Amino acid sequence: MHAIEIRALSKDYPVGFWxxxxxxxxxxxxxxxxxxxxxxxxxPNGAGKTTTLKLLxxxxxxxxxxxxxxxxxxxxxxxxxxIGFLPEQPYFYDYLSAPELLDYYAQxxxxxxxxxxxxxxxxxxxxxxxDVGNKQLRKFSKGMLQRVGIAQAIVHNPDVIFLDEPxxxxxxxxxxxxxxxxxxxxxxxxxxxFSTHILSDAEALxxxxxxxxxxxxRGVGVVNDFRSSVADKTEVIWLGxxxxxxxxxxxxxxxxxxxxxxGTVQSADLDRVLDILRQRxxxxxxxxxxxxxxxxxxxxxxxxxxxxxxxL
Amino acid sequence: MNSRxxxxxxxxxxxxxxxxxxxNLILFVLLLVASAPLFSQISIGLEKLMLVNxxxxxxxxxxxxxxxxxxxxxxxxxxxxxxxxxILSRPVRRWEFIAGKYLGLLLTLVVNAVLMTAGFxxxxxxFIHSLAGTDARMLIAVYFIVLQFMMMVAITxxxxxFSSPIFSATFAFALFVIGTFGEDLKNFAAMxxxxxxxLVTGAAYILPNFASLNVISQxxxxxxxxxxxxxxxxxxxxxxxxxxxxxAILIFERRDLK
Amino acid sequence: MKSRRQANVTWGLLLVALxxxxxxxxxxxxxxxxxxTTLEDALYLPSGKTVKRLSLGYSSLLADIYWxxxxxxxxxxxxxxxxxxxxxxxxxxxxxxxxxNLIVAYENGAIFLSQKVPEGAxxxxxxxxxxxxxxxxxxxxxxxxxxxxxxxxxxxxxxRAAEQAFQKGSEVPGALPWMGVMAARMxxxxxxxxxxxxLWKTIYETTKDKEIKDTAEKHLIxxxxxxxxxxxxxxxxxxYESRGAYPEEWSDLIKVGLLRGVPVxxxxxxxxxxxxxxxxxxxxxxxxxxxxxxxxxxx
Numbered sequence: 001m002h003a004i005e006i007r008a009l010s011k012d013y014p015v016g017f018w019x020x021x022x023x024x025x026x027x028x029x030x031x032x033x034x035x036x037x038x039x040x041x042x043x044p045n046g047a048g049k050t051t052t053l054k055l056l057x058x059x060x061x062x063x064x065x066x067x068x069x070x071x072x073x074x075x076x077x078x079x080x081x082x083i084g085f086l087p088e089q090p091y092f093y094d095y096l097s098a099p100e101l102l103d104y105y106a107q108x109x110x111x112x113x114x115x116x117x118x119x120x121x122x123x124x125x126x127x128x129x130x131d132v133g134n135k136q137l138r139k140f141s142k143g144m145l146q147r148v149g150i151a152q153a154i155v156h157n158p159d160v161i162f163l164d165e166p167x168x169x170x171x172x173x174x175x176x177x178x179x180x181x182x183x184x185x186x187x188x189x190x191x192x193x194f195s196t197h198i199l200s201d202a203e204a205l206x207x208x209x210x211x212x213x214x215x216x217x218r219g220v221g222v223v224n225d226f227r228s229s230v231a232d233k234t235e236v237i238w239l240g241x242x243x244x245x246x247x248x249x250x251x252x253x254x255x256x257x258x259x260x261x262x263g264t265v266q267s268a269d270l271d272r273v274l275d276i277l278r279q280r281x282x283x284x285x286x287x288x289x290x291x292x293x294x295x296x297x298x299x300x301x302x303x304x305x306x307x308x309x310x311x312l
Numbered sequence: 313m314n315s316r317x318x319x320x321x322x323x324x325x326x327x328x329x330x331x332x333x334x335x336n337l338i339l340f341v342l343l344l345v346a347s348a349p350l351f352s353q354i355s356i357g358l359e360k361l362m363l364v365n366x367x368x369x370x371x372x373x374x375x376x377x378x379x380x381x382x383x384x385x386x387x388x389x390x391x392x393x394x395x396x397x398x399i400l401s402r403p404v405r406r407w408e409f410i411a412g413k414y415l416g417l418l419l420t421l422v423v424n425a426v427l428m429t430a431g432f433x434x435x436x437x438x439f440i441h442s443l444a445g446t447d448a449r450m451l452i453a454v455y456f457i458v459l460q461f462m463m464m465v466a467i468t469x470x471x472x473x474f475s476s477p478i479f480s481a482t483f484a485f486a487l488f489v490i491g492t493f494g495e496d497l498k499n500f501a502a503m504x505x506x507x508x509x510x511l512v513t514g515a516a517y518i519l520p521n522f523a524s525l526n527v528i529s530q531x532x533x534x535x536x537x538x539x540x541x542x543x544x545x546x547x548x549x550x551x552x553x554x555x556x557x558x559x560a561i562l563i564f565e566r567r568d569l570k
Numbered sequence: 571m572k573s574r575r576q577a578n579v580t581w582g583l584l585l586v587a588l589x590x591x592x593x594x595x596x597x598x599x600x601x602x603x604x605x606x607t608t609l610e611d612a613l614y615l616p617s618g619k620t621v622k623r624l625s626l627g628y629s630s631l632l633a634d635i636y637w638x639x640x641x642x643x644x645x646x647x648x649x650x651x652x653x654x655x656x657x658x659x660x661x662x663x664x665x666x667x668x669x670x671n672l673i674v675a676y677e678n679g680a681i682f683l684s685q686k687v688p689e690g691a692x693x694x695x696x697x698x699x700x701x702x703x704x705x706x707x708x709x710x711x712x713x714x715x716x717x718x719x720x721x722x723x724x725x726x727x728x729x730r731a732a733e734q735a736f737q738k739g740s741e742v743p744g745a746l747p748w749m750g751v752m753a754a755r756m757x758x759x760x761x762x763x764x765x766x767x768x769l770w771k772t773i774y775e776t777t778k779d780k781e782i783k784d785t786a787e788k789h790l791i792x793x794x795x796x797x798x799x800x801x802x803x804x805x806x807x808x809x810y811e812s813r814g815a816y817p818e819e820w821s822d823l824i825k826v827g828l829l830r831g832v833p834v835x836x837x838x839x840x841x842x843x844x845x846x847x848x849x850x851x852x853x854x855x856x857x858x859x860x861x862x863x864x865x866x867x868x869x
Contacts, residue, residue, distance in 0.1 A: 013570075057401040060568040061574075075574070077403045085401035091393045093323070095330040107319040108402040152398060162401075407581075498600070499638040517593045524599045540602045548595040555588035562581045565574075 001071045003160055003191040004033040004056075009065035011051055025051045027215045028065065033193055033208075035159075038186045040202035040209035040223075041195040042298055048215040049195035050088055053164050057085050069160060081110055084153035088164040088195075090145065094138035098129055098148050101137060102155050109156035119155065127151045127181060143174035150181055154190075161185060163194035167201050179204060203294045211301040218301035226294045233290040234270050237262045240282035247273050264290065316404050317412045324416020325423075328382055333420060336374050340428050343370055344435040360440050364450065364532040367432040372457045372528070374428070375421050376464050376488055382420070383468025384480035386413045391569050400569070407561045414469055414557050421461040429454050449531045452542060456525040459549035463520050464488060466556035473560040474567065487520055494521030520552060633669030640665055640675070644682045645781065648689075655691035658683060662700055666707075676704030677717050678779045684725040689785060689858075694725035712749065713776070715739025719752065720769055729760035748772075763800075767793040791836050792859035799841070799849050799862070802833055806847040816847035 009029045012022035026048045033039045043049050054060045056067060058075050067074040070082055092101055102120045111119065124130045127147040132140075137148065146166070153161055166182065167175045182205055185192060196202055202209050203223060211218045236251070241259050244251070250273050251263035265273050267289070277284065328334075347366040387410070390396040399409060429451070436443060467487050471480035490497065497519065501512035524545055527537050640661040647655055662679040665672060682690050684697035701718040708714060719735035722728045733756035740749035755765050767790060774786035805828045809817050812826075820843055823829040833841050835851050842850045851857060854867045861867065 054397070054569075057397065059397055059400050060570065061566075077405055080401060080403040083401065085398065087394050087397040089394075090398065091395060092398075093327065093395060095327055096323075104319055104323055105398065105402065108316050108399060108404050110315070110403055156402075493635065496635045496638055499642045503638060503641065517596060518589070521596060521599075524603055538602060541599065544595055544598040544602055548592060548599050551588050551592040551595055555585055555592050558581055558585045558588060562578065562585060565578060565581065 001035065002032050002068070003035040003037065004031070004039075004067065004069050004193060006031040006052075006056075006067040007065055009052070009055060009067055010063045011055055011060065012063045022063075024215050026055070029212075029217055031210060031217065031220070033191060035191050036189050037207050038182070038192040038205055039194070040206035041193065041212065042197065042199065042202055042209050043195070043212040044197055044302060047212045049197075049212060050164055051215075052212070053085070053087075053162055053195060056162065081156065082159045084156065084158035084161045086149045086153040086161075086163045086166055089169060090149040092137050092145065092148060092152070095136060097134040097136055098124060098132050098140075098151070099134070101148065102151055105152045106155045111156050119157075123151045123155060126184075128177065143170055143177065146170060146174065146178060147181070150178065154185065158190070160191040160193065163192065165196055166194055167196065167198055175201070199295050199298055209294065211298055213302045219297070221294075221297055223294065226297060232267050233264050234267055235262065235286070235288045235290055236265050236270075236273065236277075237285040237287075238277055238282045239285060240277075240280065243277050243280035243282040246276050246280055260285070314408070316402075317408050317415070320399075320404070320409060320412025321415040321419060324386070324413050325419045328378075328417070328420040333378060333382065334424060334427070336378065337424065337427055337431070340370055340374060341431050341435075344431065360436070361532050363435060363439060365528060367428075367435065368450065368453050368457070368528040368532070371425055371428045371432065371454060372460065372526075375425055375457065375461050378424065379417065379421060379461055379464040380468050380481055380484045380488070382417055383465055383484065384472050384477040386417060386469055387472040387564065388475075388477050388480070396569055406565050410469065410473065410557065410561045410564050414465055414560075417465050417469075418462060421465065422458060425454060425458055425461070446534050449534070449537065452537045453527050453531045455542070456527055456545060459545060460522050460525045462549050462553040463491070463522070463556070466553040466560070467520060470556050470560040470563070473564045488522075491520035491522040492526075493523070494519065495523035497521075525549065629668045630672075633665050633672050633675075636661060636665040636668060637672060637675050640679065640682075644691075648781070651688045653687055655682075655687075655693075658691045659693060659696045659700075666700065666703060670704075670707035673704070673708065673711060673714070674778075676701055676708075676714055678777070678782060680704075680717050680721055681773075681777075681779075681782050681785075684721045685785065686725070694721055697721045697725070710742060710744075712739045712742035712745035715742065715745075716749065716752075716772070719756075720773065723756070723760070723769060724766065729756050732756050732760075763793050763796050767797075788857075789859045792857045792861070795835055795851060795857050795860055796862070798833070798835070799851070802841060802843075802849040803847065805829065806843070806849065810847055816845060817843065818845070819843065 006029050009026060010024065011026040012024050015021050015023045029048075029052060041049050041052065051060070055062050056069070056074055058080075069079050072079040093104075096104065099120055102123060103116055106116045106120065107113075121130070124132070127150055129144060129147055129151070132144070137145065140148065146169075150163075150166065153163065163182070167178050170178060179201060182192060182194070186205065192205075194205075203226075206223050208220060208222050210220045233252075238261055239259050241256050241261055244254060244256070244261050244263075248254075250265055250269040251261075252265070254261055254263035270287075274284070274287070344363070344367055347362060387396075390399070396409075400406070432450075433443070433447075436447065464484070468480060468484040471483050475483075494516065497512065497516045498521075501509060501516050504512055524541065527541075530537060640658060643661060644655065644658055658679075662675060662683070665675045665679070669675075680697040680701045683700065684690060684692075684694040686692050698718065698721055701714055701721065704711075704714050705718065715735050715738055719732045719739065722732035722735055733753050736749055736753035736756060739745055740747075740753055752769070755762075755768070770786050770789045770793065774783060774790060777783050777786065805823060806816055809823060809826065809828055817823050820829060820832045820840070824831065835841060835856075837856055839852045839856075842852055844850060851860065854860060857867075859866070
């Protein structure tokens with residue numbers, strides 16, 4: 001059984017004064033996420049990440065398509081006992097204290113009264129908020145609120161957790177803490193689906209990523225592949241601009257600074273290029289294999305169709 | 313009542329209390345304390361009449377104002393601040409959210425009215441020095457005021473379910489005024505002809521009618537309120553409120569909460 | 571998707587059922603409250619000036635509301651044949667305080683007030699006060715003088731005052747010439763039923779209020795019966811003078827050519843001839859305004 005299965009999910013928003021024109025916010029998304037996977041949903045701002053999450057949470061309704069979570073229809077209220085959600089830049093009832101808020105959410109998720117108190121105590125220490133007492137949330141810092149946010153998403157011990165931009169707006173320390181929290185959830189075997197536009201977070205945490213741009217799925221990749229793949233390009237830097245002419249055909253985008261040249265060479269051409277440079281008495285400074293990174297993958301996916309006339 | 317509904321109800325009540333809504337009680341007491349001696353200057357013997365009128369009218373008016381000002385934000389604030397996202401991602405049905413909000417605000421208003429009524433009877437004791445048997449009749453007026461709250465909360469919630477707070481406040485207040493003159497709307501209908509008659513008659517039945525829920529001057533003049541009126545007013549207010557709340561649910565169930 | 575649509579239909583049906591229930595119970599509430607509706611409010615606000623202050627500048631709208639209340643109050647009481655209309659005068663006072671230019675409130679209100687119980691409130695003095703207030707606020711509206719003269723004539727039998735009212739009205743620019751004619755008739759033929767008939771006919775033709783029109787029609791019929799009775803009695807007297815005895819049956823009059831057939835009242839019922847030569851209607855209750863020699867037949 002897949003943890004999440006999204007089939008041809010689309011959302012159009014009517015726009016204009018008469019609401020006659022439809023602006024697609026999400027175009028026929030197909031996506032499958034396995035149980036226990038940490039899945040990154042990448043895309044620039046406005047790509048359709050939040051729309052997808054709102055659709056899955058039943059906050060907005062799809063124009064067409066459907067999805068299942070843990071094998072059940074995503075709009076089935078019962079399936080929502082098993083999922084947790086942290087919205088982007090969350091705001092909580094600021095007249096409540098953290099334990100009150102978590103108790104409220106636990107009730108809504110159907111956590112029995114008997115276990116609520118203990119679970120909330122454990123949770124608060126897990127997210128590092130065991131010492132906040134009955135302070136109202138209006139006095140919380142942004143980082144603390146984000147930790148409360150994660151706590152509310154897991155207060156009912158869900159199997160699948162959806163996080164919308166969990167690290168945005170946090171300082172480096174806060175980001176690190178949230179990253180640790182997600183890592184610990186991952187270690188617990190939870191399925192985590194999180195959207196982000198910060199690639200390093202995705203690279204550090206995710207098993208797989210999907211790239212979405214302008215409401216369209218542009219590709220799905222395995223993060224380990226990016227790390228372990230054989231470098232297909234090599235960056236070469238040498239002293240001796242005069243030697244460039246002899247290897248010009250093989251060097252992509254050479255940059256010349258004084259007598260120093262920096263360029264990229266296809267790995268297959270590397271030996272030949274190095275031989276020629278030696279023959280020309282150029283002094284080699286560095287030879288670095290370039291791995292195909294997530295960033296590059298992301299950029300290639302969000303750019304590749306840019307020049308085509310895209311119907312929007 | 314299921315636990316989700318009661319959780320939402322109590323949280324709505326808690327929000328109102330922590331937002332210091334009940335502070336209006338202080339104003340109410342001040343008004344009562346100030347009014348009785350002031351009006352007794354005008355005419356001896358009118359003291360009690362004025363106290364009853366001022367007291368009961370303020371219980372009604374304060375409640376309606378609270379109903380409108382909290383009611384307009386009940387749904388729209390949760391959408392705007394996105395707190396609704398964390399509610400709807402749980403096993404909460406949309407109708408439970410609306411019903412819980414309704415009951416929560418109503419609970420707030422009932423508690424408010426109970427405290428005000430206690431203050432009102434205390435004021436009667438202090439200024440009039442006695443309570444007559446007929447003074448229990450004023451509880452019927454308070455009960456009718458609570459029925460009016462039931463209807464007003466439903467109306468504000470209906471507007472809050474699909475529009476901005478300003479719009480909601482304007483329309484809820486307009487309906488409050490129209491409802492207060494509900495009997496006159498019916499009179500207009502009786503006096504008009506042709507298509508207008510049908511239109512106005514229809515409007516007179518669809519729009520709320522608070523005229524029969526106002527027995528303040530009746531009880532102030534120590535007149536009787538018939539048991540039948542209590543019965544049918546109760547049925548009317550209940551059915552009307554639930555109908556309007558169902559209308560709010562119907563809108564909210566279909567809505568994309570962007 | 572399908573279950574969502576089903577849910578919508580369920581909620582929609584529930585809504586319709588509840589609304590229907592609310593309307594039914596509303597009708598029950600109205601039935602229980604009956605005619606006491608809105609009157610507590612009217613009672614409670616003692617003067618139009620208070621209401622005006624409370625109206626925040628929307629006084630003419632409020633005047634319309636109070637006028638509606640006055641009409642409803644009057645109409646509801648009227649239907650039940652009420653003997654007391656204690657709220658009519660205060661309601662009209664408030665209405666005209668709120669909007670001093672609401673002519674209909676003076677014109678129709680005065681007639682509601684001045685008519686005898688149970689047809690009206692039986693307060694002709696209050697009607698005069700209301701009309702004089704209306705004339706002060708609307709001196710150019712000459713028809714108010716007509717109504718004033720009418721009330722003086724019909725309900726107060728004060729022919730001097732009636733004459734003055736018609737005279738003043740005829741002096742207002744734009745007044746129709748018959749106002750002057752009315753003033754002259756007051757001076758010479760005040761007791762003549764034809765004068766009363768003329769006044770009622772004017773009311774009948776000019777009013778837009780159904781209630782008033784009905785009353786005017788009843789008065790006109792009664793006046794016609796009155797003049798017919800007068801005429802018939804003149805003929806029995808002529809018979810007596812020529813034969814030395816009153817006729818025993820209508821046929822006696824027909825034989826000598828004083829009548830062409832059995833005389834009938836406007837309902838088609840024959841008039842009753844008495845042995846002393848006087849004539850009566852068969853059922854006096856059918857003509858509630860009928861007067862004989864200045865005295866009403868019905869009490």
